[in-house]
Amino acid sequence: MNDRTTSEHTGDASEDATQAFVAHRNLLFTVAYEMLGSAADAEDVLQETWLRWRAVDLAAVRDRRAYLVRVTTRQALSHLRVLGRRKESYVGPWLPEPLLTAPDVAEDVELADSVSMAMMLVLETLAPTERAVFVLREVFDLGYDEIAAAVDKSAAAVRQIAHRARAHVAARRPRGTTSAAETRRTVEAFRQAVETGDLRRLLDVLAPDVVLLTDGGGVVRAALEPVVGAAPVARVLGGIAGAASLHPARVNGGPALVVRLDGEVDTVVALRVDDGRVTGLYAVRNPEKLSHLERETTLRR
CATH class of the missing domain: 3.10.450.50 (Nuclear Transport Factor 2; Chain: A,)
Structure with missing residues (x-):
């Protein structure tokens, strides 16, 4: 493959990645916002998701929507823990x-x-993981296997967390x-x-x-x-x-x-x-x- 062909291939992949991200952007923002309650932090999560998505080999991704939701969830969980500490000193x-x-x-x-x-x-x-599981299951109707991959738990553990979160809510x-x-x-x-x-x-x-x-x-x-x-x-x-x-x-x-x-x-x-x-x-x-x-x-x- 010559330099020109390589450049064209890279350009096509980059455009493909952009189109896929844009197609799911509103969904990803909603996931992040429901987990964080902060539009500003949700936007930060989307920026981080985009940076990770841009570096992915798209040919290896079977379900782009599920993959993007997984990355967004993980980034939101990291932010949620930081936000929790910030809220402890919040006035009123x-x-x-x-x-x-x-x-x-x-x-x-x-x-x-x-x-x-x-x-x-x-x-x-x-709790952060309970919130993620509840949102992904009850609002976005993701399967337990998909949620398990997003929160780094087994599907069986996710089922238990979902049951507990549902009862709590x-x-x-x-x-x-x-x-x-x-x-x-x-x-x-x-x-x-x-x-x-x-x-x-x-x-x-x-x-x-x-x-x-x-x-x-x-x-x-x-x-x-x-x-x-x-x-x-x-x-x-x-x-x-x-x-x-x-x-x-x-x-x-x-x-x-x-x-x-x-x-x-x-x-x-x-x-x-x-x-x-x-x-x-x-x-x-x-x-x-x-x-x-x-x-x-x-x-x-």
Whole structure:
């Protein structure tokens, strides 16, 4: 093979590798994000996956999707352990980095549920390997053999881990359902009550045991502990009236309000609605977590 032929072959292989990576990129990002809860760290994982993928002999790879998911999972696990140490010194509640998502995410009920703020917080309570196994099995429906290769465990061990993780999540998973129409009405009533400072209307739309979590990361003002109960939450929200504009959005596949001050994003509030009442409010104020709200992020299974 002469130099020119070798160069052309290398160029074709490089283009083939690029096309394969691009074809699966949204899936790989979703895997990494579900494991980490951080879009910035998920992007780092994808960069590391790409560097490893570029060095692979594609002829030796039988299933490119499975191979890329395996590499992404391993890189995400490494990041997850580092993130765990970082969260130990985090100031106040830690919330996932919110993503502005397209309507098609909400249409995929399982995907929307898995990336919701409430579910992502449940996933935070799993050990790193349990989280990886749960995400790959329950969200992406990978086989036990594939997962075993990704987490360096036997298929039998993965089955046990999956069973344990499922039980753990089931015990903590938020329950209750509300139709899309009722959710929209509840979110709109909540928005109007907050914008107008209508305390009575706000108390009507908040569940008695509503929980408000605010993530300021020690950078901006935020409650350092969860605020629990309709009256305390209403008092906190009362300070927003007249000072900001609230814009409906789809964040992490669910309803949210983007709070803007002087045109700039100040806070993102994801809402959980059950039986026509707001039961959970997840307010992200940390500026370092608000960079993915200017454009939609494509998530895929």
